[in-house]
Amino acid sequence: MQRRAAAHARDAPALAARWPADFVAFDILQLDGQELLNRPYKERRALLEQLFTDHALTAPWTLCPMTTNLAKARKWLQTWTDVSGVEGIVVKPLTSRYLPAYRG
Incomplete structure (x- = not known):
């Protein structure tokens, strides 16, 4: 990717x-010109999933898997970190709004 950026x-x-x-x-932060930052992550995620469904998006577009099941998340962390390109997991409260420039 770096080679492409410098080309x-x-x-x-x-x-x-x-x-x-x-x-x-x-996550999705804007849709159809509407800012979604103040909406809870659960709503933003539902909009993102609907976007993938409505447009039948496939590779190279990928919807990151999501779970609220702790055991499943632990398994993903243990098995997916060996996959090239997977760097870890993202943890977000379902009720959280998006906070720009804040790492929580």
Whole structure:
């Protein structure tokens, strides 16, 4: 990905074909020009899931898996950290609003 970012515009299509990128979404902050920052994560996640459903999005678009089951989350953390490109998990309270520039 870094090579693609540093490439000249004329090289970008070839590099994109050689090193394709995927987009993994776990939250949505704006939809149809409407800011969603003050909505709870549970509502934002439902909107994101609906967006994937409405547009039948598939690779390279990926909806990040989500669970409220602690045992399942622990299993994911133990097994998915060995997968290339997976760096960890995101934990968010279902009732939390999005706080820009804040890591909670």
